[in-house]
Amino acid sequence: MQNDYERNRIVAASAARGRPAGIEARGLVRDFKGGVRAVAGIDLVVSEGEIYGFLGPNGAGKSTTVLMLSTLLPPSAGHATVAGHDVVREGAAVRRAIGASLQESALDPYLSAREHMLLQGALHGLSRAAARARGEELLERVGLSEAAERKVKGYSGGMKRRLDLALALIHHPRLLFLDEPTTGLDVQSRTALWEEVRRLADEGVTVFLTTQYLEEADVLADRVGIIDRGRIVAEGAPADLKAEIGRPAVEALPEDPAQRERLAGVLARIGELLPAAAGGAVAVRLPAGARDLAEVVRALDAEGISLAELRLHAPTLDDVFLAKTGRSLEGGGDREEAQQEGAAAAGGQTGGSVRA
Amino acid sequence: MSGAFAHQLYALARRALVKTLRQPFQLFPVIFFPVILLAVNASGLAAATRLPGFPTRSYLTFAIATAFIQGAMFSLVNTGTNLAEDIESGFFERLALTPMRRSALIGGLLIGVGLMGALQSAAYVLVGEIGGAHLHAGIGGAALLIALGAIAAAVFGALGISAALKTGSGEAVQGLFPLFFVFLFLSSSNLPRNLLKAGWFHTVATWNPISYLLEGFRSLYIYGFDQTALLRCLAVLAGFATLFMGVMILALRGRMQRT
């Protein structure tokens, strides 16, 4: 966290000088009618070229924050600059610098993708020729060239999202807001969108991304802010946040149940044994993280202990959320899906570690 | 009629009536719109009573018939919209999956809209009395107006039901309303047919069945029990009923095959 603090300080200082395409918010609050406080004092700094993931459950205040930072909603209190411009006093300058793809795709079902590009270009003051050329380039980039003449009402959810992203990019924004860009998309569309976001970041675009998917924040974001009930409860690189919660553990199940005691003896030499793993398995915390996995395998091989199963348990961002709020991030209808994804990701990670 | 069938009819008619009564924004056009339009026209067109050949000295007495027909047309929209909502929300499907007879399903709705038609017609009669319209046919005429209003509401309601069954969309049902307003405008709603001086308009109004509906209601106010006007009015209602019920049955069959 010390590193983050240092980085924030540097960015804040440079923002004052050269207006980099970053975000700085201090004490941002938004109240709605009826005394509902959707955002309850948010401080954050996003550096130029960074992908910042804003992770939280439904209703946590993610979208409200995006609406404030993108000048669609004024804060009730606090202050924010985007690309060096104050979101309240210099809204027009902020809008020139940013692109935004909000939760509802907000497309006109009776216009084609090409017409949308022309409209968006015109709204940003591009000449017709420039909007046309840029539109073609972006439609090609998001894979919509062939469908460019079709009315949007016949598009799938993934196509609409891709068009929305292309529209947000028409004026070469330096900063991009993506509000839950992959919600409701199938795995293939989601992966394609992630790749596009990464490419944009490689090109120097700052990306502020909200998501309720753990995997999305984990895989895509350089830094993650975890928001709950309108406040940021944790912030940092995903690996740092998880490391803060604890080291990974390994769980081993002997092929021969009689070998359990010997197995426990070997693993105890590597790290701290963890209480009662289920089904005759033995669990141990790895002091040096996943790097200890190789040592575990070598030690067991040397002792001639055969394993039926070996599993690596890495802490997830959900564990971070749980540690900070006492609740799990995954809930309701999204819970199952997110757990499946989490499981899929964990599986991949374990396999990778074993191979290493 | 078996006891179960009667009970089903009662339950559905009650629901249809309560649903309308509990939605003030549906009641507003039914009651207030015709009354406001009547008040405005009764004053704005009062000069028409000075035309030679105008049948009464009170324009309100002449024009109040239009309120009954407008009310029946609003029944079309309200009934259709309510049913379309039920279809959109899946409530209709739930009803269709019960052992309930289809005739009860539709009959209940029609009885509900008919009752609503009676209530709104009673309100128009009351407004007329308060406003000073002279009801030549007396108490019996008032009862007949209410009965005719109920029948007209049910008949127009049948078309609203057909549209809802066919399209399942409240928007589509509402799209029918302006069409009927056009029929009302191009009828003898503002002046008696003998005073429609533009030849083409006279022809359109003479061929327009809405003119005869209006003249039936109007006759009770101006002339008492005018058999010719009342029989023509009933004939138009019967013709509409046959047509709209036929369309409704076809639409119901289509909907049930989809459900």
Added chain:
Amino acid sequence: MSGSAAQSSQGGIWAVARAIAWRNLRTYVRRPELFVPSLVFPLIFLAAFAGGLSALGGAPGFHFPAGYTAFQFVFVLLQSAMFAGLFTGFSLAFDFESGFARRLMIAAADRRGIALGYALVALTRATVTLTVVTGVALAAGMQVTGDGVEVFGLYGLAALLVFVGYGWAAGIAFRFRSIQAGPLMQTPVFLILFLAPVYVPLGLLKGWIHAVASVNPATFFLEAGRGLIAGRPTQLALAFGLALVLIGLFSLWARLGLRSAERGS
């Protein structure tokens, strides 16, 4: 992304307005069901009033040199002008409800261009409707006894009323941001129009309607418009002045509404 180095865009007020007008007019072409009713209804009114009530032209005390069709044509013309503004406010409300307005709000550097764009749409709609209504009225034998300047004045008044209707409706649309507010836009205007001397001149109205019509702004517009088409201009300064005052007031109403939309309150 080629040229991803910051390239600031210049979405000024007119660029935004033109873009919005282009998109809406394109939508009307694609979806005639949104536009045709607003074109057909004035024709129905013209037929029902000018045709169905023509006998009123012979009522005792009714003297209008251009005839009853012209008398009613002015009402339908001015009503169509106001409703072109109202229907455009309806489109605006729909765009807010569907979320499309957010796209406009976030892309438009100068958001006044949004209000101006829809105003251009209203004017274009009115131009089409008024042309068709005029064509039909002339084909139906309407007499125009006013001269060219007077007729121009009539259409000038109609153009001002487009902005009156639009300003009122836009203010509602910005505040409610839902098509549910449609009746709120239309009902008061409808009432005000019908509480004016629609069927006969003000002098022939009696009782409460005369009292209401005497102070109803719509009366001044109708009397001035009818005077212009008949070549007997009357109350022009009052009608045009009133229209300009209403445009000023409703511009403020719409501007404050836009601020309310920007605040999200």
